[in-house]
Amino acid sequence: MADQVIYDRGYRSYDGARLGPKGARRAVYKDGVRRVLGLGRKARQKIFPWTLIVIAIVAAAVFVGIHWAIGNIEESMRQEIPTYGGLFDFYSGISLLFIALAGPQLLIPDRTRGVLSVYFSRPLTVDGYLTSKVGAFATVVAAIYILPQVVLHLGLGLIAEEGFLTYLGNNLDILWKVPVTTLAFVLVHGAVVFALSAIIDRTGIAAAAFLGTLFAGAAVAGRVAEAGFPAARYFSLLAIDHHPRIIRDYFFGDTIEYAPEAAGFEVWVSAVVIVGLAALAAWFVRFRYRRLA
């Protein structure tokens, strides 16, 4: 039998490539995506996000199935069945739950467990850290909005009477309407969840605060806006969850009248509110983290 020797490899120096700040930002982005999806984490951290993703995609498949079934009975009835806008509406609840989970997970553990001290001892600025986190959030949430729409779009194409390619050609506007609507949702929900997660140290409380801000905010804003005092209508703008829905309705057709619309505001006002809210949240989160670094 040959002699067995164990070598202590010791500590080896590294002479290979160093990607600098760009590599650091990429690492934060990748870790953010993995964290939101529960990858590299315990099994129970995977259950919730993947269940919601599967539900959203299955919902799109069910929509296609309904279109196919109804179309077999009476083709004209298919016009009455919701498509892209309806699907947005259907899984908006799912996406809200997902965002309530994902947003706090991206920011809070790093801060409360002291991991920021590791981040900022590396070639990484506060801006680099935050933009990478926002990028990870936007990637996953946008995927959750867009993937079911892709399933729906291709499914509707497959069952279309005019044929798959003709259907796609006739509905090219979907290729920009869906992303723009998704962007409106990501901006509003991302702004709220990041701002709250920057100041709340418990992920569960931040998630509850996010949902509470959207639901209670919309209810209170609607009631106050209906009051008789001067300028009461401006309170309707505080129903921040209504603004991306107004954008969605603008592209895909009306569903219900939201508080800002009831108060007489045009769709462009909602667009301005969305951009303003995102800018305000970006400033606030950046301000908060520059003090923490």
Add this chain to the structure above:
Amino acid sequence: MSAILEVDDLTHDYGEVLALSGLTLEVPPGVTGLVGANGAGKTTMLRLMLGLLHPTSGSMQVLGHDPQREPLVVRSRIGYMPEGECLPKDQTAADFVSYAAQLAGIPSHEAKRRSSETLFLVGLEEERFRFLGDFSTGMQQRVKLAQAIVHDPDLLLLDEPASGLDPEGRTQMLDLIRRLSDFDVNVIVSSHVLTDIEQTCDWVVMLDAGNLLRSGPLQGFEKLGTVLVEVLEHPDSVAAAIREQGFDVVVDGLRLVVGPGDESIEPIVVSAVAAAGAGLVRMIRGSASLEDLFLNRETV
């Protein structure tokens, strides 16, 4: 090789609280201890070196770069082990250390390889796929060290690395740090435990309430011990002559304790004994511990 740290008249305050006051010092390559009581300014010093704080006045060069002007350049060459908690409990040790390497710019495939090697080095090869939340304090300290060295930094900053460890864990951690110096990694160890510094460092910087007490080789500090002198008679005359030369003297019968001070004490004692006609029985130099010197609080 030039100094790894050069500090020139550096002052930093947190509003009305003065954290560092007019520090000027140079630290050569090797293992350096940054010692001082809690609140002495050690962590402030480390954060200034990382470019996370900006000095109120004065300047600093770390590895030849100004951390205020080039923080990312400095940070890409430094490994930092924070004193407090800094580990995500829901990641495995291998994943986190690999991630720490990628944060320093190491490509992901290389980061995974170095993560395994580094965890092997710190003695966690068997536990590397366990979640950090399941680790003991000693194991967490090792992971903190691993994340600080995984990217092969030129300078390692360790903030209280043995904090919270039991005696065995403390010994193992100090052994690890000593071992790193064998691999030519420059280390600055911040600690308020002076014996840790004595065991690991070859240069020491002593801070007290933001002021520099001493900065020099640990070997030199040992020479700054006291000298025990015993004479046949006239101890007070001998003591007076030595005091005139600027050294402290404690008289206990025919015995005198002179110093602390360097090797210039001995000739002065001999001259004083001869001048007083006291008759020298014996003269023995005692070594000083860092604690003696720290408690003495004389700036050099």
